[in-house]
Structures are given as C-alpha cells and as structure tokens.
Amino acid sequence: MVVSREETNKQFFLDRYRTLGHRLAGDEKTPQAIRVNTLKTSDAEMMETLTSLGVKLARVPYLDHGYVVEESGFSLGASIEYLLGLYSLQESASQSAAQTLAPNAGDTVLDMCAAPGGKTTQIAAYMGNRGQLYAVDVDRRRVYALENNLERCGVENSLVYRGDVTSMEPGTRFNKVLLDAPCSGNYVTDPSWFRKRSIKDVHGNAEVQRRLLSAAVRHLESEGNLLYATCSLEPEEDELNMQWLLRNHEVALEEIDGPGERGLTEVFGQKLCEEISRCRRFWPDTAHTQGFFLAKVVKR
Amino acid sequence: MRLLKRFLEQVGSKMNPEVLSIDSKRFTLNQELGRRQFSRKSLVYAGTYLGRNRRLFEPGSQLLQMLAAEEDTRKVHLDRDVAWLFVCGRDVFEENIRRVEGELELGRYCLVMFDGRCIGYGRYETSAGIRVIRNLFDLGDFLRREGSD
Numbered sequence: 001m002v003v004s005r006e007e008t009n010k011q012f013f014l015d016r017y018r019t020l021g022h023r024l025a026g027d028e029k030t031p032q033a034i035r036v037n038t039l040k041t042s043d044a045e046m047m048e049t050l051t052s053l054g055v056k057l058a059r060v061p062y063l064d065h066g067y068v069v070e071e072s073g074f075s076l077g078a079s080i081e082y083l084l085g086l087y088s089l090q091e092s093a094s095q096s097a098a099q100t101l102a103p104n105a106g107d108t109v110l111d112m113c114a115a116p117g118g119k120t121t122q123i124a125a126y127m128g129n130r131g132q133l134y135a136v137d138v139d140r141r142r143v144y145a146l147e148n149n150l151e152r153c154g155v156e157n158s159l160v161y162r163g164d165v166t167s168m169e170p171g172t173r174f175n176k177v178l179l180d181a182p183c184s185g186n187y188v189t190d191p192s193w194f195r196k197r198s199i200k201d202v203h204g205n206a207e208v209q210r211r212l213l214s215a216a217v218r219h220l221e222s223e224g225n226l227l228y229a230t231c232s233l234e235p236e237e238d239e240l241n242m243q244w245l246l247r248n249h250e251v252a253l254e255e256i257d258g259p260g261e262r263g264l265t266e267v268f269g270q271k272l273c274e275e276i277s278r279c280r281r282f283w284p285d286t287a288h289t290q291g292f293f294l295a296k297v298v299k300r
Numbered sequence: 301m302r303l304l305k306r307f308l309e310q311v312g313s314k315m316n317p318e319v320l321s322i323d324s325k326r327f328t329l330n331q332e333l334g335r336r337q338f339s340r341k342s343l344v345y346a347g348t349y350l351g352r353n354r355r356l357f358e359p360g361s362q363l364l365q366m367l368a369a370e371e372d373t374r375k376v377h378l379d380r381d382v383a384w385l386f387v388c389g390r391d392v393f394e395e396n397i398r399r400v401e402g403e404l405e406l407g408r409y410c411l412v413m414f415d416g417r418c419i420g421y422g423r424y425e426t427s428a429g430i431r432v433i434r435n436l437f438d439l440g441d442f443l444r445r446e447g448s449d
Contacts, residue, residue, distance in 0.1 A: 080383055083439035084417050085361075132336060143344060145446055151349045151360050152442050156330050159338055160345035171339045 010194040013187075017233060017283075020264060028284035030188050034076060035090045035118075036065040038125045039154045046086055053079075062259045065125075066095045085152040090118045091189065093260075093282045093292035094231065098122040100256055100280075100294055101227035103176050105130035110174040110219050112165045112212060115142030117149035119180055124155040133158040134174070136165040166215040173221035181209045183230040183237050186291035188284045206236040210244055217249045217299055225254070226297040233283070233291035235267040242279060242295050243272045254296040256280040260287050263295070303357035304350065310409040311421065312373045312402060315366065317350065326350040326357075359421065361439055367411060368418035374402035374410040375418075376433055383414035387440040392422065394431040412438070 010026050017024045034057070036046045043065055050057060056071035069076060076082060077089055098119045103109050103126045114120045114135035124133055135150075135158050137143050143162045150158055161168065184202050187193035209230070216226045228245075230237050242263070245251060255278045263279030265272045282292035301319055304326055308315055317328040322343060329347035338346075348366075351359040359367075367373045377399040378386060386392055392412065404410060404424045412420045412433060420438030427434065 078443060080380070080387055080414060080419065080439070083387055083442055084419070129330070130332060132333060132338075147345045147349070148442055148446060150345060151362055152439075154362060154365065156348045156362075157333060158345065158347070159333070159343060161339075161342045162344045163342040168342070169339075171337070 006195040009197060012199070013194065013197075016268075019268060020235065022283050022285055024283075024285055026187060026194065028188055028288075030091055030093070030284070030288065030290045032069040032076070033060065033090060033092045033095070034067050034069060034087045035063075035095050035122060036067070036087050037085055037121065037153050038065060039129060040084070041086045046081070049081060049086075060092050060095075063092060063095050064099055066090070066092055068092065083152065085154050088118060088121060088149075088153065090122070091290055093287065093289035094118065095122065096258065096280075096292070097180055097227060097229040097294060098126060098178065100258070100296060101176055101178055101225065103127050103131075103133075107131045107176050108172060108174050109133045109176045109178070110170070110216075111135045112177060112179045112216060112219075113137055113182055114146055114160070115139060116145035117147075119178060120146065120158065121149055121153040121155055123178065124150075124153070124157055127157060129154075129156045131157060134161065134170055134172075135159070136161045136163065136168060136170075138162065138164050166211050170219070173224070174219055175221055175224040177216050177220050177224065177226045178229070179212055179216045179226060180229045181205075181212055181237070183209070183232040184234055185231055186233050186284070188290040189231070202232070202234045202236050205232070206234075206241055209237055209241050213241065213245050214249070217245075217251060217297075220299040222299055224299050226251075226299070228293075228295040228297060230293045231290055232293065235264060238281065238293040238295075239264045239267055239272055239276050239279065240270075242276050245297065246273055246275065250300040251297045252300060253278045254298055256294055256296050260292070260294075263293075303353050307351075307357040307359060307409075308367075311367055311411065312408075313367050313370055314372060315370065319350065320346055322346065324352045324354070326352060359437065361418070361442075364411060364418040364421060364437075368413060372402070374400075374404060374408065375413050376400050376404070376410050377413045378419075380414065383412075383419055386412055386435060387419055387438045389435055389438060389440060391427070391435050392433040394433075397433070409436070
C-alpha cells in the first residue's frame with residue numbers, strides 16, 4: 001500500500017499532539033466569526049441590523065465584541081455593512097490576541113507583522129483612534145490589504161511602514177507590542193496543511209520567530225508589554241520559543257486568563273520553566289477554535 | 301492639493317484639511333499624530349486616508365464619511381436594494397432615489413447614502429434621456445481593488 005506524503009505528515013503531527021495530551025482527528029473546524037468595529041458602531045446596533053437580515057449570531061463569551069456566525073443566507077464578507085467597516089471577519093481565537101494586549105488611548109503601540117490588518121484594526125478600536133499605532137509589514141501585497149482594512153474600518157491613529165521590522169528603527173520605544181508572528185499555521189484553517197507542512201518548516205519558522213522576538217524586546221520600553229501570538233500548535237513555535245526568550249532576554253511572562261489551556265511545561269520529555277504555564281494554548285478539540293498560542297511578556 | 305480642493309468644491313464641502321502626501325496618496329493627521337515626530341522613511345500610510353491623485357482626485361471612504369457628516373454637502377439617500385446595486389458598480393436612476401439633501405445640479409457630484417452612512421459618490425447627469433446618479437466610486441471597490449492590485 002502506498003501512503004501519501006499527506007497521510008504520513010498527518011500521522012506524524014497527530015502523534016505529536018497525542019504526546020502533548022490531545023487526541024485530535026485532524027479534521028476539526030472553527031466556525032466563522034465576526035468582530036464588531038466599535039470605531040463605527042455598537043454591538044447592539046450591529047446585532048439588530050444583522051439579525052434583521054436573517055443572520056444568526058451567538059456571542060463568544062470570552063470575547064469583548066466577537067460573535068460566531070450560526071447561520072447566514074449571504075456572504076458576510078460582501079455585505080454593505082462589511083464594506084462600511086461596521087464589522088470584520090475574524091476567527092475567535094485570533095480576536096483574543098489584541099484583547100489580551102489590552103491597548104488603550106494613552107498607548108504607543110507597535111504591530112510588528114501587521115498585514116492584512118485584522119488585529120491592527122482591532123487594536124485601533126481598543127485605542128478609540130487615540131494614541132499612536134505603528135503597523136509594519138514587509139510584503140507589498142499584504143501591506144496593500146492592510147491599508148484597505150485601515151481605510152474600511154475608519155482607523156485614524158496609525159502609521160504604516162513597509163519594511164523589515166527586525167532592522168527598522170522607528171525612532172521611538174513602545175509600551176505595547178503585538179507580535180503576531182508568521183508561523184506554520186494549523187490544519188483547522190487550512191485544509192491543505194498536512195500536505196504542505198513538514199517539521200523542517202516548523203523549525204525554520206521558529207528561527208524566524210526568535211529574530212522577531214529579539215526585535216520586539218528591543219522596540220519595547222522598560223516594563224512594556226509584548227503579546228506574542230501564533231496560530232501554530234507546534235511547541236517549537238510556542239513554548240520552546242518562550243523558553244528561549246526567557247533565557248536570552250530580561251523578560252518575564254505574565255498570567256493570561258481566559259479560554260484555552262495553560263502553556264505546556266513539559267514538551268517531548270523536555271522540562272521547561274514553570275513560568276511558561278502562564279501562557280495560553282487553544283486546542284481545536286477543547287477550545288473549538290483554530291490552534292492558537294498566546295504569551296504576554298513584560299520587559300524588565 | 302489642487303485636485304483635492306476641486307473635488308471638495310464639486311461636492312459642496314467647505315472642508316480645508318491639512319494634508320500629508322505620501323506619493324500620490326493624501327492623508328490628514330489627527331492632533332495626536334500631528335504633533336508627533338515620526339520617521340518618513342518607508343512610510344506608506346498615515347492617519348486618515350483622504351484619497352489619491354490620479355487624473356482627477358479619487359476620494360477614499362474615510363473622506364466620504366467626513367463629507368457625509370457636513371450639512372452642506374449634497375446627498376442622495378437610497379434604500380437597501382438600490383444601495384446594493386450601487387456598491388456593485390451600478391448607476392442609480394433618479395426614480396430610485398428615496399430622498400435628496402441639498403440641491404442636485406446636473407454635472408455636479410453628490411454623496412450616495414445608505415442608512416445614514418456614505419457608500420460612495422456620483423455625478424448627477426442625463427444618460428440616454430434618463431436622469432441618473434452616475435457611479436464614480438462605491439465601497440464595493442474594497443472587494444475589487446485587491447483583486448486588481
């Protein structure tokens with residue numbers, strides 16, 4: 001019997017997840033979700049409008065402005081309300097990153113890998129279009145999507161730079177930084193994930209993430225917060241990177257409350273710092289979201 | 301600035317924003333960003349997007365929302381079905397306009413409104429003997445522009 005690369009990969013990764021305590025099927029899904037844009041409307045107004053159009057929404061209990069779409073007779077990415085920027089399509093776990101960073105009007109925030117801008121627009125909403133929000137990304141096409149999202153959502157407090165954030169010198173330090181790092185992703189949001197991913201990719205991404213983490217710490221002011229997020233289930237990109245960060249920089253991890261499970265402190269037989277349990281890990285089988293990882297870092 | 305000014309006059313606005321230019325794009329900064337020193341190197345977007353200069357000035361949706369908040373600007377209001385056709389790029393027949401604010405003049409621009417918000421703008425003109433608001437920009441552009449970048 002010939003076993004495809006996809007099947008071999010799938011088994012390899014599912015075995016790893018089992019070792020980490022989760023017996024996953026590899027076909028878990030996450031429901032479509034929206035986030036109400038409070039720069040332009042309120043949850044109540046948006047609910048009323050979408051309900052009148054026949055959309056059934058359920059509030060996500062751990063999110064400030066997030067709703068799961070239970071039923072819709074039309075594409076929510078092409079309604080007049082979407083084009084007006086009254087809401088965005090954003091997966092539930094993904095919404096918890098900016099929420100955990102908790103930016104506000106007095107902050108100077110850096111969004112390091114900002115495009116296509118879902119989290120950038122969410123940060124701007126928390127800031128009420130006040131303060132300063134620097135958004136950086138390296139990819140021209142993705143920056144174009146970021147610009148469109150900022151315009152659509154009515155963001156007024158952002159400065160967008162196109163370039164490599166690891167070598168950029170923005171001329172200021174930030175009290176909050178979001179590093180939603182480029183990562184291997186996960187099979188929940190990408191049906192072809194098992195076909196195209198390998199452990200080599202995971203290691204390669206982890207290395208890039210460490211460079212970005214170092215840059216993030218450099219851009220932070222003392223006692224400032226870094227929110228590190230990936231949509232990867234792989235410990236190399238998550239807890240093992242946090243172990244590396246704690247060993248190589250003057251930082252500590254802060255407790256994150258909310259959904260998901262605590263960060264792993266033992267990975268494939270390797271004991272990690274207890275502090276890493278303060279991180280949050282979203283498993284598709286228990287959180288019913290995509291795979292996701294959050295760490296809240298404070299610079300000492 | 302000349303093209304932007306001409307556009308603002310055309311739509312009946314008295315707005316006179318302080319403008320920051322990045323290539324052909326035009327922005328305005330709120331007070332907090334305006335008093336901040338920031339690097340211009342690699343900057344591609346700043347503050348509130350007004351639009352960009354092409355042959356004519358092409359307004360962005362943020363400028364249109366600002367104009368919609370002005371009392372003096374000309375506006376036509378549509379119901380949902382007609383508004384949907386408009387954001388799909390269609391012109392609006394005069395008979396399908398629900399309400400007009402200000403005076404429509406042939407050849408002049410007007411903002412196109414749905415549910416109190418601006419969804420684009422057009423020019424009031426005669427086409428094959430029928431009065432229409434000719435679609436010059438609508439929010440459906442957000443979906444179209446990324447595909448054509």
